[in-house]
Amino acid sequence: MYWNREMECMPPEQKKKLQLERLQQLVQRVYETVPHYQRILREMGVKPHDIRSLDDLAKLPFTTKDDLRRAYPFNLFARPMKDIVRVHASSGTTGKPTVVGYTAEDIAVWSEVCARSLACAGVTDNDIIQIAYGYGLFTGGLGIHYGAEKLGATVVPISTGNTKRQIMLMQDFGTTVIACTPSYALHLAEVMEEMEVDPVRLRLRIGIFGAEPWSKNLGREIEQKLNILAVDIYGLSEIMGPGVAMECPYDMGLHIFDDHFLPEIIDPETGEQLPYGEKGELVITTLSKQGFPLLRYRTRDVTILHEEPCPCGRTHVRMSRVMGRTDDMLIIRGVNVFPSQVESALLESGQAEPHYLLVVDRKGPLDILEVWVEVSEKVFADEVRRLETLEKKLQHSIESTLGISAKVKLVEPKTIERSQGKAKRVIDKRDLYK
Numbered sequence: 001m002y003w004n005r006e007m008e009c010m011p012p013e014q015k016k017k018l019q020l021e022r023l024q025q026l027v028q029r030v031y032e033t034v035p036h037y038q039r040i041l042r043e044m045g046v047k048p049h050d051i052r053s054l055d056d057l058a059k060l061p062f063t064t065k066d067d068l069r070r071a072y073p074f075n076l077f078a079r080p081m082k083d084i085v086r087v088h089a090s091s092g093t094t095g096k097p098t099v100v101g102y103t104a105e106d107i108a109v110w111s112e113v114c115a116r117s118l119a120c121a122g123v124t125d126n127d128i129i130q131i132a133y134g135y136g137l138f139t140g141g142l143g144i145h146y147g148a149e150k151l152g153a154t155v156v157p158i159s160t161g162n163t164k165r166q167i168m169l170m171q172d173f174g175t176t177v178i179a180c181t182p183s184y185a186l187h188l189a190e191v192m193e194e195m196e197v198d199p200v201r202l203r204l205r206i207g208i209f210g211a212e213p214w215s216k217n218l219g220r221e222i223e224q225k226l227n228i229l230a231v232d233i234y235g236l237s238e239i240m241g242p243g244v245a246m247e248c249p250y251d252m253g254l255h256i257f258d259d260h261f262l263p264e265i266i267d268p269e270t271g272e273q274l275p276y277g278e279k280g281e282l283v284i285t286t287l288s289k290q291g292f293p294l295l296r297y298r299t300r301d302v303t304i305l306h307e308e309p310c311p312c313g314r315t316h317v318r319m320s321r322v323m324g325r326t327d328d329m330l331i332i333r334g335v336n337v338f339p340s341q342v343e344s345a346l347l348e349s350g351q352a353e354p355h356y357l358l359v360v361d362r363k364g365p366l367d368i369l370e371v372w373v374e375v376s377e378k379v380f381a382d383e384v385r386r387l388e389t390l391e392k393k394l395q396h397s398i399e400s401t402l403g404i405s406a407k408v409k410l411v412e413p414k415t416i417e418r419s420q421g422k423a424k425r426v427i428d429k430r431d432l433y434k
């Protein structure tokens with residue numbers, strides 16, 4: 001089912017014309033209003049009128065998470081703060097988050113792409129949708145919320161946590177759609193079993209799952225356990241939030257709403273554009289965003305783009321399910337975690353050596369983070385009670401930096417393997433992309 005047939009099924013030639021028009025306006029806009037882009041474009045000798053075809057996209061500079069970090073908090077905004085009606089934020093590589101801003105027009109576009117996403121999954125105005133993504137600075141809750149309201153569905157804005165209550169409301173309200181991370185969906189299934197609630201007797205029929213990598217196999221497992229159709233939604237705060245791309249029931253990958261988000265695949269090493277069908281890093285240019293427009297944002301997500309038509313009739317370019325990352329970002333219980341954040345939390349304490357290892361595992365549906373930390377010979381020889389106090393202190397410091405729980409394990413000096421080149425900071429036993 002389409003939400004906006006005209007845009008979703010636009011003939012490719014017409015779409016290219018629209019994309020070019022929007023790209024030209026975007027480059028003009030950032031050239032006039034964002035000092036960062038003005039400077040870089042001048043340095044590169046690129047003027048807005050140099051963008052004459054979509055191929056000229058390759059002339060434009062990339063934008064990276066580092067650029068966003070340097071612009072903290074509002075220096076990449078293209079509009080004065082009085083026009084910004086909302087900010088969201090996600091974790092940065094060190095202490096400071098990445099902040100994104102939306103004008104009222106941006107919120108309208110975001111609601112539109114989320115309405116499209118939900119409709120693409122088969123959600124209608126007859127549905128009752130329980131939104132169990134976090135509400136707050138994270139984009140998941142509010143993004144899907146606005147899309148669902150626009151679609152006319154009945155929204156239950158429950159946010160994350162309180163699993164038993166989630167299940168009670170599902171039963172009492174007759175919830176038909178659940179939106180949450182796939183790992184939380186598994187947890188819901190597990191708790192239902194404990195509560196002896198039979199999913200077949202619920203009215204639940206669709207799950208809108210994303211915000212973290214999940215395999216097709218995990219999808220099947222969730223479908224069986226909850227007796228629903230599990231659909232993949234992709235997005236990132238820098239670009240908008242959820243609703244950048246959405247899977248349709250034909251199982252042919254995710255449709256990127258490319259009238260707003262222009263995708264490319266590049267070789268992450270050389271930055272060269274790669275053709276359709278080749279695996280590489282997804283790069284997105286925000287064609288219509290007003291508050292926080294980005295040229296060629298490097299998502300660090302690895303995927304493949306496909307242009308062949310999809311039986312659903314949508315002409316949007318498709319991407320394969322996300323296949324990995326080109327950086328060391330982990331997503332643990334839906335929260336983006338960079339090893340460097342753990343490092344700064346440890347070093348701030350003044351009592352840990354800079355040798356640490358993040359061990360991530362999944363017990364049932366729950367991600368478990370263990371941080372192994374080397375301490376000096378002297379500290380390690382201390383009494384057990386003092387070591388325990390130190391463990392707790394480090395644990396607290398990591399938890400307050402990351403916003404998720406972690407278990408700290410102090411280890412003897414020289415236990416963590418030293419590497420010849422890039423340090424290995426992570427052992428991820430979850431096998432998320434398979």
Ligand code: DLL
Binds near residue numbers: 209210237238299301
């Ligand atoms: O996770 C936005 C979102 C909310 C998407 C709810 C879908 C549903 P961030 O916190 O900025 O934004 O994290 C973005 O999460 O670059 C991917 O690495 C990962 N990610 C998001 N969706 C998927 C997905 C939100 N469907 C980062 N499959 C992205 C795999 C995903 N990875």
